[in-house]
Amino acid sequence: xxxxxxxxxxxxxxxxxxxxxxxxxxxxxxxxxxxxxxxxxxxxxxxxxxxxxxxxxxxxxxxxxxxxxxxxxxxxxxxxxxxxxxxxxxxxxxxxxxxxxxxxxxxxxxxxxxxxxxxxxxxxxxxxxxxxxxxxxxxxxxxxxxxxxxxxxxxxxxxxxxxxxxxxxxxxxxxxxxxxxxxxxxxxxxxxxxxxxxxxxxxxxxxxxxxxxxxxxxxxxxxxxxxxxxxxxxxxxxxxxxxxxxxxxxxxxxxxxxxxxxxxxxxxxxxxxxxxxxxxxxxxxxxxxxxxxxxxxxxxxxxxxxxxxxxxxxxxxxxxxxxxxxxxxxxxxx
Amino acid sequence: xxxxxxxxxxxxxxxxxxxxxxxxxxxxxxxxxxxxxxxxxxxxxxxxxxxxxxxxxxxxxxxxxxxxxxxxxxxxxxxxxxxxxxxxxxxxxxxxxxxxxxxxxxxxxxxxxxxxxxxxxxxxxxxxxxxxxxxxxxxxxxxxxxxxxxxxxxxxxxxxxxxxxxxxxxxxxxxxxxxxxxxxxxxxxxxxxxxxxxxxxxxxxxxxxxxxxxxxxxxxxxxxxxxxxxxxxxxxxxxxxxxxxxxxxxxxxxxxxxxxxxxxxxxxxxxxxxxxxxxxxxxxxxxxxx
Numbered sequence: 001x002x003x004x005x006x007x008x009x010x011x012x013x014x015x016x017x018x019x020x021x022x023x024x025x026x027x028x029x030x031x032x033x034x035x036x037x038x039x040x041x042x043x044x045x046x047x048x049x050x051x052x053x054x055x056x057x058x059x060x061x062x063x064x065x066x067x068x069x070x071x072x073x074x075x076x077x078x079x080x081x082x083x084x085x086x087x088x089x090x091x092x093x094x095x096x097x098x099x100x101x102x103x104x105x106x107x108x109x110x111x112x113x114x115x116x117x118x119x120x121x122x123x124x125x126x127x128x129x130x131x132x133x134x135x136x137x138x139x140x141x142x143x144x145x146x147x148x149x150x151x152x153x154x155x156x157x158x159x160x161x162x163x164x165x166x167x168x169x170x171x172x173x174x175x176x177x178x179x180x181x182x183x184x185x186x187x188x189x190x191x192x193x194x195x196x197x198x199x200x201x202x203x204x205x206x207x208x209x210x211x212x213x214x215x216x217x218x219x220x221x222x223x224x225x226x227x228x229x230x231x232x233x234x235x236x237x238x239x240x241x242x243x244x245x246x247x248x249x250x251x252x253x254x255x256x257x258x259x260x261x262x263x264x265x266x267x268x269x270x271x272x273x274x275x276x277x278x279x280x281x282x283x284x285x286x287x288x289x290x291x292x293x294x295x296x297x298x299x300x301x302x303x304x305x306x307x308x309x310x311x312x313x314x315x316x317x318x319x320x321x322x323x324x325x326x327x328x329x330x331x332x333x334x
Numbered sequence: 335x336x337x338x339x340x341x342x343x344x345x346x347x348x349x350x351x352x353x354x355x356x357x358x359x360x361x362x363x364x365x366x367x368x369x370x371x372x373x374x375x376x377x378x379x380x381x382x383x384x385x386x387x388x389x390x391x392x393x394x395x396x397x398x399x400x401x402x403x404x405x406x407x408x409x410x411x412x413x414x415x416x417x418x419x420x421x422x423x424x425x426x427x428x429x430x431x432x433x434x435x436x437x438x439x440x441x442x443x444x445x446x447x448x449x450x451x452x453x454x455x456x457x458x459x460x461x462x463x464x465x466x467x468x469x470x471x472x473x474x475x476x477x478x479x480x481x482x483x484x485x486x487x488x489x490x491x492x493x494x495x496x497x498x499x500x501x502x503x504x505x506x507x508x509x510x511x512x513x514x515x516x517x518x519x520x521x522x523x524x525x526x527x528x529x530x531x532x533x534x535x536x537x538x539x540x541x542x543x544x545x546x547x548x549x550x551x552x553x554x555x556x557x558x559x560x561x562x563x564x565x566x567x568x569x570x571x572x573x574x575x576x577x578x579x580x581x582x583x584x585x586x587x588x589x590x591x592x593x594x595x596x597x598x599x600x601x602x603x604x605x606x607x608x609x610x611x612x613x614x615x616x617x618x619x620x621x622x623x624x
Contacts, residue, residue, distance in 0.1 A: 052521050073527035085522035089540040098536070099526035146526070 002154040002186030009058035035197040036207035078147035086131035154186035252325035269315030370597035389598035416497035421504030446502040450562040488576035511545035547621040
């Protein structure tokens with residue numbers, strides 16, 4: 001009911017190619033996250049799927065039917081915008097009812113769906129308020145409610161959580177994930193936050209400069225990043241990337257090792273360094289360690305109780321099985 | 335204004351202008367009220383005896399009075415309809431990206447900078463004149479009888495002229511309102527299945543409601559006292575077909591030199607303006623609440 005296929009889709013604004021020829025298959029019921037830095041074309045890609053932008057070339061197929069030239073309203077997709085795009089002069093009830101009113105649904109059915117959506121999203125008490133009287137999280141839920149009542153083939157989310165404060169964001173993240181398990185509808189979600197991508201996605205699409213860098217499940221991307229870009233982008237804190245002697249002796253141009261795959265010890269280990277800034281999170285401590293002959297500090301995760309301080313000498317032991325090796329072209333070596 | 339000292343200073347600083355403005359308003363108002371109760375005709379010098387409501391009686395029973403009130407309201411209403419509807423359409427047009435947008439926008443504003451007497455004269459002599467006017471020429475070129483606008487449709491012609499002057503104002507305010515509409519809202523409506531007309535009806539129009547209210551209120555203030563256009567084109571005629579309240583007061587106090595009667599008319603004009611204001615605020619004032 002909600003399989004979306006992109007075939008050689010491109011988009012250019014004037015002379016600028018925003019999306020380079022791109023193929024992607026989104027299966028029915030999947031939660032797909034587009035993630036990438038600002039300006040990588042992830043929002044444009046979503047808008048192409050929604051039909052808010054025309055493709056420059058290529059085909060968009062929704063449920064087996066060519067939807068490239070179908071107007072947005074007829075594609076059976078619902079979108080949640082970054083600014084929520086609620087209609088400020090309408091009450092919450094009317095906001096949620098609007099797509100059904102446009103579709104000409106009868107009143108009883110409209111009310112049934114509104115009540116159901118409001119109950120699911122904890123909005124029942126706010127139905128007669130206007131968006132201006134709601135908090136950010138409530139507005140977000142109204143926007144989702146407006147999308148749900150259309151019973152769309154797929155939901156499109158355009159950075160829906162970026163206007164919320166950190167605590168609310170974690171809560172809404174869970175709510176959207178729960179919604180997905182309950183509705184089992186395809187969801188396409190755009191974010192620049194790789195934590196959101198890792199926690200919510202069935203499938204992550206990493207984009208950079210209008211190209212797909214890698215497609216895969218969160219753990220695939222974490223375990224086997226296809227290239228340097230994905231290696232640096234997925235994971236928090238970022239993977240340490242080392243060039244020079246350490247890479248050469250492992251037969252690579254660049255090697256990557258995640259902070260959590262380096263053991264820190266006060267007395268033994270192959271790499272010796274000086275502790276710089278240390279970030280204590282309680283459960284973990286992240287040390288930024290300076291190693292002689294390297295400009296970039298290496299980030300190391302240690303247990304929260306390890307007591308090493310600024311200026312102390314530290315010895316690091318990388319887990320050899322979890323070192324990622326990259327060739328001169330930035331691609332992963334087998 | 336946090337401290338007592340700064341509040342006192344602020345009041346002291348503001349008081350000259352407040353006193354000046356109050357005097358500016360209250361003294362003429364008080365004098366008008368005072369004159370309206372006197373028999374005060376410039377052609378009959380001598381005592382100006384107190385005559386109570388005699389001036390009001392004469393003013394209200396004047397055969398031109400009812401026509402003038404109706405004409406005033408028709409003029410205000412007509413111009414409002416033309417400028418608001420036309421302003422919305424023009425604003426929608428100007429909001430589209432097009433070549434030469436900057437120049438077109440300046441051209442659209444231009445009529446507002448032409449002074450009323452000049453624009454009325456231009457309309458009267460260059461467009462509406464049945465012999466030399468452009469409209470007469472156009473009518474003749476397709477074989478029609480030229481229409482003498484100011485003789486046969488004086489009020490409608492004046493509504494046309496005044497609308498032409500006020501259309502830019504409405505367009506400009508409505509255009510800025512249109513430009514402040516969040517494009518994501520329109521896109522959301524599009525995704526929700528709203529076609530162009532539904533988007534206009536449910537998104538654009540409610541969004542512009544406040545700006546439309548402002549246009550209506552400001553224009554009403556100025557349109558109630560339209561005078562120059564009437565003086566220059568029709569002199570209130572033929573008969574009193576295009577006489578509004580302002581022109582009637584002018585005719586009585588300055589053409590008949592009856593200051594008392596004119597003042598009574600002025601007081602009535604103030605009352606009429608307030609009645610209109612109350613009705614307007616009742617009807618559309620809630621749009622101004624955030």
